[in-house]
Amino acid sequence: MDDVTVLGKKGYSLSNTLGQGSYSKVKCAYCDRLKCKVAVKIIDKMKTPGDFWERFLPREIEALRCLQHPSIVKTYEIFETSAGKVYIVMELGEKGDLLDYIKITGAMREDFARIKFQQLASAIKHCHDSNFAHRDLKCENILLDDGLNVKLTDFGFSKLLSRDKNGKTILSNTFCGSAAYAAPEVLQGIPCDPRISDMWSLGVILYIMVYALMPFDDSNIKKMIFFQKQHRIPFPSTKHLTVECRDLINHLLQPNVSQRLCIDEVLKHSWLQTPNATVESSLPAPEEAECSHNPCEGKPKEKNQSQMPLSKRKREK
Numbered sequence: 001m002d003d004v005t006v007l008g009k010k011g012y013s014l015s016n017t018l019g020q021g022s023y024s025k026v027k028c029a030y031c032d033r034l035k036c037k038v039a040v041k042i043i044d045k046m047k048t049p050g051d052f053w054e055r056f057l058p059r060e061i062e063a064l065r066c067l068q069h070p071s072i073v074k075t076y077e078i079f080e081t082s083a084g085k086v087y088i089v090m091e092l093g094e095k096g097d098l099l100d101y102i103k104i105t106g107a108m109r110e111d112f113a114r115i116k117f118q119q120l121a122s123a124i125k126h127c128h129d130s131n132f133a134h135r136d137l138k139c140e141n142i143l144l145d146d147g148l149n150v151k152l153t154d155f156g157f158s159k160l161l162s163r164d165k166n167g168k169t170i171l172s173n174t175f176c177g178s179a180a181y182a183a184p185e186v187l188q189g190i191p192c193d194p195r196i197s198d199m200w201s202l203g204v205i206l207y208i209m210v211y212a213l214m215p216f217d218d219s220n221i222k223k224m225i226f227f228q229k230q231h232r233i234p235f236p237s238t239k240h241l242t243v244e245c246r247d248l249i250n251h252l253l254q255p256n257v258s259q260r261l262c263i264d265e266v267l268k269h270s271w272l273q274t275p276n277a278t279v280e281s282s283l284p285a286p287e288e289a290e291c292s293h294n295p296c297e298g299k300p301k302e303k304n305q306s307q308m309p310l311s312k313r314k315r316e317k
Contacts, residue, residue, distance in 0.1 A: 003027070003042055006081055012040065012089070023048040028092065031076070038076060039092045045084035056156050057086065063132055063155035064088065071123035073143060073153040093143025093151050098205075101144055103310050107212035110245055117206055118272055119150035124198060125263045127152075131161045133194035136177035137201035139208055159194060169193050180204070180218040184228040184255050187221060196257050202266070203252025210245065211236060212310055215253065229255045244271035 004014050011032040018026045024043040031038045045053055064075040074091040081087075095101060098116075102108070108116065120142060127134055134141075136157040143151040157176040161169055171191035175182070183200035185192045207215045215233060216224045233253055235246060248271045254260040261269070 001081070001083070003085075006085070007040065007087065010077075010079070010087075012038070014040070023052055029089075031089070034076065037092045037094075039090045041088040041090065043086040043088075045086070059158055059160070060155045061086075061088070062160065063127075063158040064090075066130060067127060067132060067155070069123050069126040071119040071150045071152060072126065073151040090153070091145070091151060093153070094146040095144035095148060097140050098142040098144060098150075098209075099139035099310065101148075102139065102208060102212050107239065108209050110210060110242060113206070113209040113245075114272065116148075116150055117209060118267075120152065120205065121202065121263060121266050121272070123150065123152040124202060125267060127158075128195045128198070128263050133159050133161060133172075134198055134201075135159055135172075135194050136181075137198055137205060138178050138181045139205055142205070161195070169195075177201070178218075179221055179224075180214055180216065183257075184225050185257060187225055192257060196260055196262070199252055199260050199262065199266070200254075203249055206245075206252065207233075207249055208310070210241060211239065214310065228253070231255055242271065244269070244274060247271070 007014050007029060012029040013032075015028045015030070018028055018039060020026070024041055026039055026041050029038055029040050030036070043057065048057070061078055064078065068074075073093070075088065076091070077087075077089040079087055124134070124137075132155075134152070134155065134157070136154060141152065141154040143153050145151055159172065163169055172194045173189050173191040175186055175189065176194075177186075179187065181201040181204045183192070183197040186197050186200075204215055207213070213236070216227055218224050231250075231254065233250060235241070241249075248261075248266070248269050251259075251261045251269075252266070266272070
């Protein structure tokens with residue numbers, strides 16, 4: 001049976017395609033039972049490599065079943081047919097993903113970014129407290145509902161953490177996700193706690209929220225790692241952030257994993273605790289790279305080529 005027939009028998013009226021990857025597609029549908037639109041992820045076993053079907057898909061399903069949080073996309077139903085197709089029915093992000101939203105609206109006001117970041121950070125805390133590392137945090141995997149509330153999605157690379165006989169977390173050295181959001185230790189294949197690597201990705205996302213720019217240009221990975229390890233974060237002089245916001249970005253994009261903030265420290269950070277934070281009026285410190293351009297205004301004038309405008313980013317599936 002085709003998808004329309006299969007889903008029709010379950011009470012779903014299939015409509016347009018929302019996205020498509022190598023092994024799956026996501027379609028919009030109306031659910032008679034819920035009386036609302038939903039997103040249906042359809043995975044065809046015949047089109048997927050064995051490693052994906054045996055390892056990554058079970059991890060995603062396990063995460064979706066275990067993780068229930070207001071800022072994590074809700075899963076309504078998961079079922080498999082005899083023809084080898086898996087259907088995952090989820091909450092619909094009516095406003096699309098965060099990357100497209102920022103491309104359209106531009107950099108967020110800091111007070112608005114604080115609210116969205118707080119929602120995302122609380123979702124990450126729920127994951128980490130449940131011993132899951134997401135391992136693919138990026139703007140494309142953050143959906144927005146009709147009220148612009150954050151809904152974290154795509155747990156295809158997520159991992160349930162395991163511990164050795166002494167109770168210590170077993171480190172990971174597998175590269176997952178997108179290079180532009182990946183921590184330097186991940187890019188270098190250094191064994192690490194994937195929860196700490198999630199925090200770097202969280203820093204990249206916060207930077208994009210407030211600047212509508214990528215902090216590092218991933219067109220040259222070797223060069224990007226150099227800038228990351230130098231801890232030279234470009235803060236454009238065209239927008240003044242509060243001292244507290246810059247401090248949080250600095251501590252998330254910290255190349256030394258022992259000094260990078262964990263999620264509990266992020267949620268206690270002064271930027272999230274103080275609505276009326278202090279506006280930074282001075283220019284970036286000499287050791288910080290500077291870049292000032294709008295991604296919608298043609299060729300950027302940069303002193304440091306480590307940045308990339310969002311308009312040049314390629315979507316990675």
